[in-house]
Amino acid sequence: MTELEGAVLGVVWSRGPLTGYAVRQRFQRSPTVGWSASEGAIYPAIERLIGYGFIRSVEEMTGRRSGRALTVTAEGEEALRFWISSLADSMGGAPVDPIRTRVNYLGALPPVERRAFLDSAERNARAALAAIRGHDIDPKHKDPWALKASLLGAAMDVEARLKWIDEVRRLLPGG
Amino acid sequence: MTELEGAVLGVVWSRGPLTGYAVRQRFQRSPTVGWSASEGAIYPAIERLIGYGFIRSVEEMTGRRSGRALTVTAEGEEALRFWISSLADSMGGAPVDPIRTRVNYLGALPPVERRAFLDSAERNARAALAAIRGHDIDPKHKDPWALKASLLGAAMDVEARLKWIDEVRRLLPGG
DNA sequence: GGCTCCATGTAAGGAGTTACATGATTCA
DNA sequence: TGAATCATGTAACTCCTTACATGGAGCC
Numbered sequence: 057m058t059e060l061e062g063a064v065l066g067v068v069w070s071r072g073p074l075t076g077y078a079v080r081q082r083f084q085r086s087p088t089v090g091w092s093a094s095e096g097a098i099y100p101a102i103e104r105l106i107g108y109g110f111i112r113s114v115e116e117m118t119g120r121r122s123g124r125a126l127t128v129t130a131e132g133e134e135a136l137r138f139w140i141s142s143l144a145d146s147m148g149g150a151p152v153d154p155i156r157t158r159v160n161y162l163g164a165l166p167p168v169e170r171r172a173f174l175d176s177a178e179r180n181a182r183a184a185l186a187a188i189r190g191h192d193i194d195p196k197h198k199d200p201w202a203l204k205a206s207l208l209g210a211a212m213d214v215e216a217r218l219k220w221i222d223e224v225r226r227l228l229p230g231g
Numbered sequence: 232m233t234e235l236e237g238a239v240l241g242v243v244w245s246r247g248p249l250t251g252y253a254v255r256q257r258f259q260r261s262p263t264v265g266w267s268a269s270e271g272a273i274y275p276a277i278e279r280l281i282g283y284g285f286i287r288s289v290e291e292m293t294g295r296r297s298g299r300a301l302t303v304t305a306e307g308e309e310a311l312r313f314w315i316s317s318l319a320d321s322m323g324g325a326p327v328d329p330i331r332t333r334v335n336y337l338g339a340l341p342p343v344e345r346r347a348f349l350d351s352a353e354r355n356a357r358a359a360l361a362a363i364r365g366h367d368i369d370p371k372h373k374d375p376w377a378l379k380a381s382l383l384g385a386a387m388d389v390e391a392r393l394k395w396i397d398e399v400r401r402l403l404p405g406g
Numbered sequence: 407g408g409c410t411c412c413a414t415g416t417a418a419g420g421a422g423t424t425a426c427a428t429g430a431t432t433c434a
Numbered sequence: 435t436g437a438a439t440c441a442t443g444t445a446a447c448t449c450c451t452t453a454c455a456t457g458g459a460g461c462c
Contacts, residue, residue, distance in 0.1 A: 058449075059329060066336035077413045090327030097450055099415065123413055137340055140333045141348060147329045148355025148392070150363065150385035152265030154234060154322045158315045160381045161241035163374030165312055173316060180323025188325065199338030205399045206335045210325035212398075216391035217323070223387075224380045233421070252441045272422050274443065279421095298441055 062139040063091075064101050065110055065128065069136055071196040073114065073125040076102050087188040087210055102126065110135050155217070159224060170228060178221050185214045237314040238266075239276050240285055240303065244311055246371040248289065248300040251277050262363040262385055277301065285310050330392070334399060345403060353396050360389045 057065070067082050068074065076099055083093030105111040110132030113124040128136070150156075155177050162170050188211045197203050232240075242257050243249065251274055258268030280286040285307030288299040303311070325331075330352050337345050363386045372378050 059327070059332065060450085063332055063335075066332075066339075069339060070336055075413065080413095087325065088327055088331070089321040089324040092451065094451060094453090095413095095415070096417090096452075100449080133339065136336060137344075140336060140340060141344060143330070143333075143348070143351050143355065145355060145358075146264040148352050148389075149264040149359030150262065150388040151326050151328050152234070152263055153326050153384070153388070155318070156263070156381050156384045156388075157234065157238055157241075158318075159384065160377055161245055161311060161315060162377045162380070164241075164244060164308065165315060169312075169316060173318070176318050177323050180318065180320060183320075184324030201402050201404055202335055202337045205337070205402045206331050208398060208402075209328070209331045209334065209392075209395045212391050212395045213325040213328070213331075213388070214323075216387050217384075220384045220387045223383060227376050227380045227383075229376055235422080250441065252439095255441095267423065269423060269425090270441095270443070271424075271445090275421080 057135065057139050058101070060091075060097060061101050061105055062136070064098065065105055065132060065136050065139070068105075068111055068126050069128045069133065070198045070202075071194065072198075073127050074196075075123040075125060077123065079126070082194075087184065087191050087207070089184075105132070108132075108135070162224075162228075167228075167230065171225070174221055174225055178218065181214050181217050181221065185211060185218070188214065232310065232314050233276070235266075235272060236276050236280055237311070239273065240280055240307060240311050240314070243280075243286055243301045244303045244308065245373045245377075246369065247373075248302050249371075250298040250300060252298065254301070257369075262359065262366050262382070264359075280307070283307075283310070337403075342403075342405065346400070349396055349400055353393065356389050356392050356396065360386060360393070363389065 063083075064079055067079050071078075071082070079102070080093055080095065080098045083091045083098065086093075102111065106113060108131075110129060112127050112129050114127055115124060158173070162173065165173060188207060191207060193200055193203055193207075238258075239254055242254050246253075246257070254277070255268055255270065255273045258266045258273065261268075277286065281288060283306075285304060287302050287304050289302055290299060333348070337348065340348060363382060366382060368375055368378055368382075
């Protein structure tokens with residue numbers, strides 16, 4: 057199971073019956089970047105999950121509009137538990153981060169542009185932090201505490217980044 | 232330019248002339264996870280960079296062994312600067328993190344397994360932190376300060392994760 | 407009647423993954 | 435002489451990306 061498949065399965069499990077469109081919206085509105093959540097990724101992933109027997113599509117109406125409402129099967133719930141529990145050894149380390157990658161080669165920029173780089177990284181981080189803090193808790197989610205825990209993690213992540221950017225400014229040669 | 236292409240270009244720029252094999256080793260030994268650094272990724276990426284005119288392969292010997300030593304061209308250096316500076320708005324936010332993703336659905340696990348999950352996440356994080364701290368500064372790198380800054384970022388990232396895991400334990404329903 | 411959402415697809419393309427293959431060289 | 439390392443490739447596959455297409459429902 058891919059990360060995307062696992063995450064989709066989790067969304068369907070945690071928010072009861074919902075359409076593929078609604079699943080996609082969850083990803084689009086997530087304050088975590090990296091999920092492109094394009095139709096070309098979500099719908100095929102759902103098809104695969106249906107193929108595995110982890111998701112069932114009940115021909116139901118969500119409101120007035122037509123659309124297949126998705127539900128997790130018993131095997132799907134088992135698969136979700138397995139996916140969560142089977143942590144690879146590599147998970148838990150520092151994930152790839154485009155800013156950190158670029159800092160390795162910051163010496164290629166003239167000093168003025170180095171500071172400009174760090175400034176724009178800081179701006180982005182502050183914007184991201186505001187988005188995370190302003191993110192409303194989805195009332196459809198089964199376990200609000202889990203959602204809160206995840207959002208807290210994202211916030212702490214970005215806060216750590218802000219502190220780090222300050223440190224990098226200090227490490228810059230010449231002040 | 233892909234993240235991988237940019238990173239490869241940066242490695243070649245920062246460590247002078249070196250073989251594709253050596254580039255690959257840098258990625259494999261990086262304490263940052265997420266770079267698979269398989270031959271099937273690195274060599275085609277190098278080929279592409281040569282195609283763009285960013286990298287030149289000088290038919291030279293590295294030591295006694297044969298192998299094409301890679302160097303960055305003038306256009307390559309320009310491209311590297313551009314790649315570093317052109318930060319997308321999305322960069323700087325919280326990157327996708329497999330642990331955080333899973334925490335969203337931690338409610339699917341029975342309470343005992345929730346704690347086991349957090350324990351193994353913590354173990355992985357501590358191991359990663361030790362690897363980062365024990366990582367030797369590559370003497371071939373042009374700018375040791377940049378390397379140190381990057382490693383510091385990885386360490387701060389994992390430290391923030393450890394604090395977060397503690398918080399999540401507290402958020403768990405029932406203690 | 408037109409604009410915005412909801413809702414689902416699909417086609418083309420690229421890039422990375424896994425896995426294997428091949429040789430030369432160093433070293434014990 | 436055999437194992438480990440250096441060094442480069444390639445073939446098959448999968449998944450994700452970008453981009454486009456379609457149609458119905460709600461609303462002002």
